Amino acid sequence: xxTTISAVRASLLTDSHDQPLPSPQPIDPVTQEIPYGTRVRxxxxxxxxxxxxxxxxxxxxxxxSEQREYGMLTLFRAGAGNSFAIQARLPWGGFWHGEEVEGGxxxxxxxxxxxxxxxxxxxxxxxxxxxxxxxxxxxxxPLEVRLRIGxxxxxxxxxxxxxxxxxDLGGSDVRIxxxxxxxxxxxxxxxxxxxxxxxxxxxxRGRLWQLWDDGAFGDEHKGDGIWSVIRVGGDxxxxxxxxGAKPVPVTVVAQAVDLRGNWSDPVSLDYVLRYDQEPLWMDxxxxxxxxxxxxxxxxxxxxxxxxLIWARCDSLDARxxxxxxAKPTSEAWYLLDDGMIPDVTAGDSLYTNMxxxxxxxxxxxxxxxxxxxxxxxxGEKLAVSCPPLA
Numbered sequence: 001x002x003t004t005i006s007a008v009r010a011s012l013l014t015d016s017h018d019q020p021l022p023s024p025q026p027i028d029p030v031t032q033e034i035p036y037g038t039r040v041r042x043x044x045x046x047x048x049x050x051x052x053x054x055x056x057x058x059x060x061x062x063x064x065s066e067q068r069e070y071g072m073l074t075l076f077r078a079g080a081g082n083s084f085a086i087q088a089r090l091p092w093g094g095f096w097h098g099e100e101v102e103g104g105x106x107x108x109x110x111x112x113x114x115x116x117x118x119x120x121x122x123x124x125x126x127x128x129x130x131x132x133x134x135x136x137x138x139x140x141x142p143l144e145v146r147l148r149i150g151x152x153x154x155x156x157x158x159x160x161x162x163x164x165x166x167x168d169l170g171g172s173d174v175r176i177x178x179x180x181x182x183x184x185x186x187x188x189x190x191x192x193x194x195x196x197x198x199x200x201x202x203x204x205r206g207r208l209w210q211l212w213d214d215g216a217f218g219d220e221h222k223g224d225g226i227w228s229v230i231r232v233g234g235d236x237x238x239x240x241x242x243x244g245a246k247p248v249p250v251t252v253v254a255q256a257v258d259l260r261g262n263w264s265d266p267v268s269l270d271y272v273l274r275y276d277q278e279p280l281w282m283d284x285x286x287x288x289x290x291x292x293x294x295x296x297x298x299x300x301x302x303x304x305x306x307x308l309i310w311a312r313c314d315s316l317d318a319r320x321x322x323x324x325x326a327k328p329t330s331e332a333w334y335l336l337d338d339g340m341i342p343d344v345t346a347g348d349s350l351y352t353n354m355x356x357x358x359x360x361x362x363x364x365x366x367x368x369x370x371x372x373x374x375x376x377x378x379g380e381k382l383a384v385s386c387p388p389l390a
Contacts, residue, residue, distance in 0.1 A: 056303030119151035177280035289379030
């Protein structure tokens, strides 16, 4: 029997300005429109006797006559059985993955409207993957959940302004493996900002993603107008696969957009990747640094090819990272203890994230931690190795 969707449920958690509602408001996501910019809890029940991995759902958005893959929503297990859920501010919270650009940083809006997410019918497409046993074959059709997102409000109003784009580095140098916080302080007379997009440009190439003001991805205070994201020197946005042994300048360009589609002017900052210095994970152990006491990987708690990586640290005032090698590539990742999915409980010293894990490659990682403030003291580290998946 093929896996089928037995139920789809949704509840509105906020209004379009991301202000909490007095109580969750149930809504049928298939027949009713989800107001643009609201935060939603989406639940999907699968009918399958086998245990299924969390669902990595591709988000497909229609731009005019063209349908594009916009990002990915991961629905994690909710209770017993094959029930999965996610909370996200739609549509921008659909985990827009960074696109690649060449020639220079784009200035939004582009002529075709991208990456502004239109209202209308959106599609979540996923293939259920058994937690054990063989992977589904190419003949297994994907499952689809259709969501109706309301249109943007009438054009007009004031455009947002990025009044400060900053890095908490104490300078412009970034060692490979060093965690740091990129922040954008945004002001808007209408108080209706929905997204802040950044492009990290290395030479004539760049990669894009978002900053957040909802307490996730390193953001410290939800809704305070300071949009943030944790970066690690040598992460995907730094194009670490290019390597090298010389300092490399990088320019970050950011823009904010509001509910009516108004874009701010771009704001930029510069930093330098210090490939001429030893990576941070080579330091230590320093007796004054935070220590990683346990670490590992869980294939059952993440979607296919994106298992959960986790580490326990003896400090709540630390930034925890992993240097991951999926041969022949290497990348730096951060882990968080913020209670935001996939992390379960904030402040329990268990730091988590999802990490790309190509199925056919060996996987090795070094987990390490440094204080959030003060000298970069790396305490005890832990190494984990995994064979390729079957």
